[in-house]
Amino acid sequence: MSYFSDVKSATQHYGSLTRIDFCFECGKSIEKGVVLYDGYVADRTEKTISLHPACAALLGQRLIADGYLNRRN
Ligand SMILES: [Zn+2]
Incomplete structure (x- = not known):
């Protein structure tokens, strides 16, 4: 992940x-x-997606919320 x-x-x-x-x-x-x-x-095969910085923060929080508690499922 990189910011420009x-x-x-x-x-x-x-x-x-x-x-x-x-x-x-x-x-x-x-x-x-x-x-x-x-x-x-x-x-x-890797590809890159682009995000507004605020949208990256939102997406990251959603991934944590959805993924962390269920990471062993
Ligand atoms: Zn956006």
């Missing part, structure tokens, strides 16, 4: 799952700061 203050100058290690200026969480355009997150879409 301007989506126009953000650099990626992998190809984007969506447009780099499209927020995976809210579906709105990203104009400035962006959080990039890499994950697998297939064996040995």
Whole structure:
């Protein structure tokens, strides 16, 4: 996960799952700061999603809330 203050100058290690200026969480355009997150879409194939910083914080909290208590299930 990486933060860039301007989506126009953000650099990626992998190809984007969506447009780099499209927020995976809210579906709105990203104009400035962006959080990039890499994950697998297939064996040995990683892609990057883009998030507004606030949306990244929201998504992270939701993942923790849904995942932590059920992590052993
Ligand atoms: Zn967003």
